Amino acid sequence: MFAQIPASMTRPKADGAPRIIAVANQKGGVGKTTTAINLATALAACDKRVLIIDIDSQGNASTGLGIDRSARSVTSYDLFVGRAKAGDAAIPTAIPNLSLVASAVDLAGAEIELVDMDRREFRLKDALGGLTGRFDYVLIDCPPALGLTTLNALVAADAVLVPLQCEFYALEGLSHLVRTIERVKRAFNPRLDIQGVVLTMYDKRNNLSDQVAADVRAHFGEKVYRTMIPRNVRVSEAPSFGKPVLLYDMACRGSQAYIHLAGEVLKREGRVPA
Ligand SMILES: Nc1ncnc2c1ncn2[C@@H]1O[C@H](COP(=O)(O)OP(=O)(O)OP(=O)(O)O)[C@@H](O)[C@H]1O
Ligand SMILES: [Mg+2]
Structure with a gap:
């Protein structure tokens, strides 16, 4: 069903270590969780072994994948406090090849608890x-903030994927994110790079969407994926069924866009020197 993605684009990392991608933007509601869940599902459908780590106390990625609170015994909070390793906290989801480290409400306090911990920026790493x-890709679903939890994700990651909503304020605050990425790169993680910027909730009937898309492309150039995720009601309905939209309605425009995005991501990954 993912015939659009040639096998040559899906070669694994040579040393067998997973590629770690942080899905980050400190702005709320821009499509981070939706992108993490659906990109992960599309990659899993390409025979990639994928782990999502939900480090947002809201737990939307966990709920959106149908993982009930009662099933969240070991969580990403345990990773931050050093009680568990990601491999032990990973639980299978209903999607073959896709596992999850769920979040817990305790994470809301982690920002403050981390301040006094040793290696506070490296806890997740x-x-x-x-x-x-065990895994080919790890996607970290970040909270809408640039605090210590997101900082941990940027320190642990090989690359950052930035979802940007096609709305008037899309670029606002983005320079802060870019500066943070540069700072993390200098201080903690020289290999960190922006994998790409994905435009979300694109509405072709709205001129503003095109204007924002043009501005973002002028600003980020090649970093912006060609695929734009359309605003699509099926995408917003799927989480309430505990399913990625790719499972809820594979034919809808939102699902098809995420399949194309996965193809672009894998293509860029193929260019990364091993
Ligand atoms: N392509 C889309 N079409 C329609 N609705 C969408 C689309 N993408 C996301 N949404 C909806 O927009 C809302 C915000 O999306 P999402 O939760 O993915 O954003 P987020 O950046 O993770 O939010 P937060 O910052 O709170 O973690 C959700 O209700 C989601 O269902
Ligand atoms: Mg979210």
């Missing part, structure tokens, strides 16, 4: 050790 050979 340390917990991600030992995944070699």
Whole structure:
């Protein structure tokens, strides 16, 4: 069903370690969780072994994948406090090849607890050790903030994927995110790069969407994926059924866009030197 994605685009990392991608934007409601869930599902459907780590106390990625609170015994909070490694906290989802480290409400306090911890910027990175050979991709669904939890994700990641909503204020605050990425790169994680910027909730009937898309492309150039995720009611309905939209309605425009996005992501990954 993913015939659009040639096998040559899906080669794994040579050393067997997973590629870690943080899905981040401190702006709320721009499509981070929707992108993490559906990109992960599309990658899993391409035979990639994928792990989503939900580090947002809202737990939307966990709920959106149908993981009930009662099933969340070991969570990403345990990763931050050093009680568990990601490999032990990963639980299978209903989607073949897709696992999840769920979030817990305790994460809301983690920002403050982390301040006094040793290696406070490296807690998540340390917990991600030992995944070699188990997963091809790890996607981290970040909260809408640039605090210590998101900072941990940027320190642990190989790359950042930035969802941007096609709305008037899309670029506002983005320079802060870019500066934060540059700072993390200098201070903690020299390999960090922006994998790409994905425009979400694009509405072709709305001139503003085109204007925003043009501005973002002028600003970020090649970094912006060609695929734009359309505003699509099926995408917004799917989480209430605990399903990625790709499972809820594979034929809808939102699902098709995420399949194309996965193709672009894998193509860019193929260019990354091993
Ligand atoms: N392409 C789309 N079409 C329609 N609705 C969408 C689309 N993408 C996301 N939404 C809806 O927009 C809302 C915000 O999306 P989402 O939760 O993915 O954003 P977020 O950036 O993770 O939010 P937060 O910052 O709160 O974590 C959700 O209700 C979601 O269902
Ligand atoms: Mg979210």
